[in-house]
Amino acid sequence: MSDEEEEYVEEKPFAVEVAKQGRAVCKKVRLIADITNNPGYLDKTNCVKKLFKDGTDGTGFKDDVVLWCRLLLPGVVKRVYNLQSKQLIKLFSRIFLTDQTEMLEHLERGDIGETIQQFFDESLKVRPAKKSTLTVKEVDQFLEKLAKLTKEDDQMEHFIKIAPKCTSNDLKTIIRLIKGDLRMGAGAKHILDGVHPDAYEAYQASRDIETVIGKCLGNEQKGKKTNKIVRAEISVMTPILPMLAEACKSVEQAMKKCPNGMYSEIKYDGERVQVHKHGSEFKYFSRSLKPVLPHKIQHFKEFIPKAFPHAKDLILDSEILMIDTNTEKKILQQTMTEIPNHIVFSEMKEIRKPKELSEMIAKVLKLGLEGLVLKDFKSIYEPAMADTADLIVLGAWYGTGKKGGMMSVFLMGCYNPKNKKFCTVTKVHTGHDDKTLEQLQDELDMVKISQDMSKVPNWLSCTKTMVPDFVAKDPKAQPIWEITGAEFTQHEVHTADGISIRFPRVTRIRDDKSWDTATNLQELQKLYKTSKETTDVSYLLNEVKDDADDSAGPSPKRKKRT
Template sequence: MSDNEETASEEKPFCVDRAKQGRAACKKCKEKCLAGEIRIAKVVPSPFGAGKMKNWHHLDCIFEQFLKQRVTTKRIESPNDVDGWDDLSEEDKKEISKRIEESENAIAEKYGIKASPKKPNTNSPSKTTPNKKGPARRNSTTGAGSSSSSNNAKSSDKEKTPSKATHSSHKEGINKDLLFKEFRRLVCDVSNVNSYIEKSGIVSNVFTKGSDGKSFKGNITQWCRLLLPGVVKRVYNLQNKQLIKLFSKIFSTDQTAMLEHSKQGDISETIQEFFQESKKAKPIKKSILTIQEVDDFLEELSKMTKEDEQMNHFKTFVSKCTANDLKIVVRLVTHDLRMNAGAKHILDGVHPDAYSVYQSSRDLDTVINRCLKTKESSVRVKASINLMTPVQPMLAEACKSVEQAMKKCPNGMFAEIKYDGERVQLHKHGSDFKYFSRNLKPVLSHKVSHFKDYIPQAFPHAKDLILDSEILMIDTISGKPLPFGTLGVHKKNEFKDANVCLFVFDCLFYNGESLVKQPIEHRKKILQENMTEIPNRIMFSEMEIIKKPEELSSMIAKVLEIGLEGLVLKDTKGIYEPGKRHWLKVKKDYLHDGAMADTADLIVLGAWYGTGKKGGMMSVFLMGCYDPNTQKYYTVTKVHTGHDDKTLEQLQTELKMVEISADPTKVPSWLKCTKTMIPDFVAENPKKQPVWEITGAEFTQHEVHTADGISIRFPRVTKIRHDKNWKTATTLEELKTLYQNSKENIDVRLLMNVSDKNDGESSNSSNNDKTPTKAKKKQEGSVVNPIKTENKSKRKTDHSETKIQVSPKRIKAEDPEPIKQEKENINQDINSSSKSEIDSLDKIKDPLPNVFDNIMLLVENGGQEEFEKWLRYFTAYGGVLLKPEEWKKASHVLHLEDSVKKQNITCPKSARHVIVEWIKDSISNNSLQDFRPYSVRWEPLQINDT
């Protein structure tokens, strides 16, 4: 920004023009202001000194922002507030004047005021009488209206001015690379670009050339620690509300007003704005802080726990800050610089190998020092792991099909049970032990302290050791793992016959030798030769060696049927790559784009404010269900994913909500929720709220929710159900049934999409044999613990609301019991009617209900004749029957049998596979039944080794 632009922007708080090149982005919506489009800028302090800069907005966006901000915050109240007004056309002036008038009326209505609380701020040279609330509060940063300011200033403020000037001149000789202003500049530059290459390039340029363009004179390690506050964390014991409480006292301002402003999502901007408006603590004009001073301040703050200590510490520091200084310091305290850059962006700017080395050794100082010794970026720095220093764990990406797994692991794979526990990295050095979590934090001692007694027994010859493992509670009587969450210190006491067990699946270091570059089959062999299992204490992770698609699909089916979380698949030749997602994880909600996931149709009962770019808007939603027995609504889950930005923006006006600000006294009587689930907003009328389809990994038990403790793990919105309302959404009783069914019956029908090119080998197997054969024999030399499966002879098919019972085998279709004589007569008419007559049913005075509305049905070969009569009923009740060539449209597939041994029809992966009883029961009950109890099972043919 030029000096001329800075000078001009000081005259008035806003400016207007038409975009010239279309490069500037709107500060609110982040979209470009197109060339020729009218735009308005808010003139704000520059983050690089005492000058000004322009934050451009679309016309709609800036007036929306005015309506959201506090009533005392500066806004456009008249054309006199806008620089460049005289250069506008008469048409543009008329349009903006109309917007100003509408904005003032909306603000007056919102806050219940008759007129604007502030007089128009003209900032005109001809005006000599200062505005009390306008220019005076900006004087400390802009320098405007200094005569007015001096009349109102306290003597203590006058005394501070020369000391600050002296301090500033004292630091004029300091190299710019040591100044906090340069750090802020880098943060701003990185924030303003989107691509990874550009972000790393900016960091590299600063660390190479410095501010003088020759060389960097600062401490790169110190800079990196501050640039990565979320990675190298100091603990400050200060959350957003505590920060607002502290600064409201320091600024002598209204704490409630600060809390209200903070709902826009950025606590640092709230504190910055109130700092600028404060009459007690005023920001200085030019940044004088050094990076060392900021680092020292944060280090001291991390040692403080008492509010008075923190208050005095901030008071002293604030007197040396500009508004932008304090904004960035607050972001350092909250561990988020909001520049969309992580460790990889920053460390790649230090050296091309810095990030990979950091993944193997999480010691930032050591990593940077090693990289800086190698001045040339072309010289490689090798990664190495060290005992007692955490190693970034290797991760797994979602696997959506068997075909994907076979393609990713062409050498065959180790298929390991995915336990629903906690990842633990165990380090042993002599008699010393350390345990790190998935996030490389120390694990709570009550979970792992006893392992020091068992590891020497399990590894009698191991002096040094690094293990990758999972811990979970295991029932010592049944040998079965207990659910996720039972590792808590209080939960453990509820299970007397259970132990915390360490399931070991990898070895990264053994007796002085790093194994990360060795293939996993070698690492498994090390474990097999050197580890002795201690039942229910130290055990091998269960696994099988898989080489064929049908073997994998069969194992997935068995794992899901017995209620385990899933599988982790690893190429037999794969090395251990810290931080890389080169393993595969199979869970039922991943397979076939989530078609096997658990779902429920829930009502939007409340909402919370979002954070970051979603600040100031409802972006987290409280979902629940209705109980007709108590006529109350119960909470099930909170969801924040699934909506795009456009839909989220529409929901702000479509959802009729009442703000209660998480106040327990304002929770309506119709809502049953625990204290931790009280939202910022509740529904104005729950009977008018929309219904959303919520999909998750599984139904779980969670005490914070009131729907009988039932919740959904990893929830996301998959559909807005316009066809449902509060009456037809999932009720509490239906939710209990879904929860029970999800634990008893796992629908694995979609696994039949596995390539059947090898099915001919087992084509002679009997179709009536429904008992799975035992898995393939252990391969010689492999470490395999066979998966024990329960023999489930039949699925439960009795439903309290229906009179039809489904046999495991296909039943011959029978006529339904008449619902009403009138409907029976209509059905008889349908049997002899043409298609055109059926299509005209909507003209009948009392037509059949659209039970199968939006259902697109594809029928298995032979089903058209077998279920001819029922398919006519299906069409009459609103369903659409597809031809085989229309298979891509199918939402459901009707099968002759309730089990399928190989793929026998072409259909979309997302289609639901059902038996004819689903149609019968839906007609009998006059409402669409949940498809799950009528799902077709997939029972793949087994291949016996001979």
């Protein structure tokens, strides 16, 4: 960037260019306000296109496109801050000399940015600036330093330095940037399609926004678009968005999803790690594309070159897990030299018939493994497990964002006949459409306890971590919802014998059931045992017995839990 361009950036007010929201009245261009107020995808994208073409004054865009995209996509291009909403309330109650309890009550409306904005406007200690003088660059530098601060006093001092330069809109937007959501109803596709028609697809492959924008706009003149078609590329040392899987509830469903036949790989209960090797340099990324803690991969550098002696550059999608060094069960394949107990392949088998799949599922469940990942010969990966229970709505939490101020996260549980108490199983926040969620605000009879452990009623067995904002006034009058997840699991924060549900979702409202006919604790324990141990294996094995074995009799009639 030239000196003239740098000076141009420094003169532009951040309040006009970035921080002004839907109610802003500034006469100049209000990008975020325009994006927020336009509901359609094309309209939102056109707002971005117009800015990156014409700039703020119609003479052409002269800023750093990458910097703008970083700030427009805080939830995608993330910095990691050591600040949760309640921590921000604590800091700003001290900065504003404001009652912390009042701020927390306002926070229940769901938008931490608006909470900070309102109390900034009312503060007698620190007054908002009447006119914004902040620039995009200054805000980016502020956030960059904030991400490195871990001590509360250092964080507060950092905010104190920038607050007097902010209008209340400025500070609201900075808080929203910290929380990773500008609340303008636009994501990476809206913004990157406004940069270049190929930018989003290329970004999906590499997740390297700087490289993608550089290729899309060219290097001749920053901000000048070219007609060059940009292809999605995978590059070593840059994390790639991993493929995801969906749940299958039965062998039949899995066979239907993979009509061409499938590869069946054991799904190990480990941690997914993407390994990149370039020469002697290594990088490791988690499922969320963040760096992996060094102690988890400290031995990789030693063993991977031995496993792949001819590979200079390498990308591996792997699973880290504990292994039994005595049994040493895995398969050696031609394309890789196995390093026992360190670099090994997952066990894979070609499946073409339901009988073969049933046998494979039975095998992995007997071994106590997590399940199977299925991949159609011509398609995508699919896991083959799903578990369901009919649970009682015991409590709720306020939502955030557009669901702020309403109950949108629900505490689900079951009845324990032995101690006559209700215990917690899982939190669920998906499965209801907006209309149903609105109806629930009136239909659910709740008592507000604001996550206060001392106000938890005697009928509820609940750990401190699971104390909600609201509890049921009468648990026996609460609705029953069918909750479906990837599998039953164990989680110590829940009181139903530690049983919980992984990736829960509301799949049906059970109007035909009440608290005494819903899944109780003993039934839940049986479901968990059935899911994890040999009952399902026996069923699957019975299902695939040869017809010649007439003496075995019919297989038991029970719900398939593959």
